Amino acid sequence: MSAKIVDRELRRLQIASAAMSLFAESGFETTSMNQVAAAAGVGKGTIYEYFRSKDELIGMSVRIWVEDMLEGIKSAIAGIDHPEDRLRSFVEFSVQAFITDDSTMRTAVSVFQTVLSNIENPTFSEGIRNAFEGTWQAIVDIVMDGKADGLFRIRNRKEAERIAINLLAFLDGIFLHHLITGKRFDLLEQVNHYMEYLLDTHMKS
Amino acid sequence: MSAKIVDRELRRLQIASAAMSLFAESGFETTSMNQVAAAAGVGKGTIYEYFRSKDELIGMSVRIWVEDMLEGIKSAIAGIDHPEDRLRSFVEFSVQAFITDDSTMRTAVSVFQTVLSNIENPTFSEGIRNAFEGTWQAIVDIVMDGKADGLFRIRNRKEAERIAINLLAFLDGIFLHHLITGKRFDLLEQVNHYMEYLLDTHMKS
Amino acid sequence: MSAKIVDRELRRLQIASAAMSLFAESGFETTSMNQVAAAAGVGKGTIYEYFRSKDELIGMSVRIWVEDMLEGIKSAIAGIDHPEDRLRSFVEFSVQAFITDDSTMRTAVSVFQTVLSNIENPTFSEGIRNAFEGTWQAIVDIVMDGKADGLFRIRNRKEAERIAINLLAFLDGIFLHHLITGKRFDLLEQVNHYMEYLLDTHMKS
Amino acid sequence: MSAKIVDRELRRLQIASAAMSLFAESGFETTSMNQVAAAAGVGKGTIYEYFRSKDELIGMSVRIWVEDMLEGIKSAIAGIDHPEDRLRSFVEFSVQAFITDDSTMRTAVSVFQTVLSNIENPTFSEGIRNAFEGTWQAIVDIVMDGKADGLFRIRNRKEAERIAINLLAFLDGIFLHHLITGKRFDLLEQVNHYMEYLLDTHMKS
């Protein structure tokens, strides 16, 4: 009466995950559906049972990657109370993620490139923007908490946003340069240098 | 070096320049040799008289783009004496370059992605690294001049390098995020915010 | 013939009927087994329980369509006594069938094309030929009845056959041309013109 | 300085001709570009140097076939003066064309099917309609000439058109049925039967 039962959403996830690994390594354009099929351990046609097209697969892969990233960050700072510690934890977690696995940054760059190449296509850009706003917000919350606790010396939420945006930009930039230049400098030292500025400037005495 | 060889090199440059314009607009993978030939105003076969393969063409195009970038920066700060002004000019020039033309950052990301995907291949990575070191050096020079003039308060060359590396990382990061998020924040404000930190922290009184 | 076998045959009919509707709309090649399954309200695999292959399904669908056509014609002239009226009824019924629904002729052409492309394969051609012979026979019967009644002036059965064959050929031809030329002429007028010839030439006084 | 010189229009014709042969045999959908390439004696990619897509190739193939057909008809009656002889020549030529080569009718059916499946797409339907009007016109001209010469008894041009439309429809119909039924009747006899009607009815005593 009934046929093979499959959790379609799970299967989509499995395939998209396998795909994302390849995309991370070689970029979206360069990775072929054949490679994805082989990596996912399914037939070529099977992918098309779960995704209408390569673009849809890319879209979902990116979405998953972005959401995982955001979730990872949030869980890294969960359960930590002191605002300064939360800020440091956030930065340390990010550094760890990028140091542990080079592919993280390669993926990020691939994602960025895809978003920029399809800037009109909301499939690609919307998820990314939400993720950015989510991350900014997380930092802003920390800073505002610190202000409320009388730890951080900032004027208003606007300034907290400026701090958050710059921090994230710096982190992405330094990770990127670190990888591109063949790790020609000490990543930790640079990040600490930035954090010193930040805390010196805004921590109360 | 005979005239012939010079001509040959000139031709390579012309073709690679024309190619780079297309690459900047549509990415390396998406741009076909047909388009390159048309844009360069030569026959398709002619390109292969001057470049062994598309990859070699991409390599040279990237090298040219990177060198132009570096040269642009250098000429932007040439003729300016005061170290602080030179630093500000450098930043302003960078901001201008990225604000004026979105494709600059798109190209940069494409270049980064290509370099990261071919991290073993020196054709792609070497030029980039040299350019980074050149740019870092330019900043270090400014800072060290400022120190010599008694303007900047830094301990040693090592600290100047840290400042340079972080500054460049931040700039690339903020440009990238600005573009990716659909310009959801005020780029100038963020850059100025960073510069305030920098100068407040290291300028004498 | 047990009940089971009857059920089986009924199921084949249901599926083939559903299939034929799609085939009529989009042609045989263009209609996928997925669409057939959906339209028939059964699983894709189920179709293969009842038909060895798509070709067999097409074969049966065509057979059904052809038989329906023939049956329609026969029932249209059933119960009409006067030979001339029966002939007119036959033509009117045919015209109506093709005027009412363009897909009738589209289907016919698809069927013809399939038969011609598989002229060796009896699956496709046999049913068609029987249908033709059946229809010819129906016309011949009318004409011979008319001759027996002293209404039609024809020499022999051979001549009756010639009349029947030409009449059917003309009808198919004019329907086809009417559709292909975007209905650039008045179909009824043309058919009446032909019928005038026919009756004027062969009707007694 | 210059490269291989090729008459592009000639090449298009060669490929389209080779393609049409296959299309005639197996239909447009069923014939693959691989087969076309093999039959044309060129690489698969070469076809796409001359045709943007398979549809464009089909379009041109059909156009050529239709034009050849029309031209053949016209040249068959060229140089014949007497209207009755011209009419007979036209019919004989048509019969010959279809008797000599079965693929003629198979092609016609394929063409008809394609036109009907793409009834909205003017690429396919326009050429066909023009061909029909051209052929109708040719017949009408003959008949009107016959009227002017006092040979044919017809009331007006409208009647000449009716005669032309019906004649062509009958011919296509009878050719089609002849082929489909496995040549179960004598084609010539049927055509002569029709011509007798026609001439008996409209020739002056």
Added chain:
DNA sequence: CATGAATGAGACTTCATTCAT
């Protein structure tokens, strides 16, 4: 030298068919 016609490998995608449930 310069060219562009020619090409085949390989890209994405569809779909008839099989088979485990």
Added chain:
DNA sequence: GATGAATGAAGTCTCATTCAT
């Protein structure tokens, strides 16, 4: 018996590269 998930052959089309002119 019924199902639909899985599949790979085959389809259309692109494009880097070669080579005769």
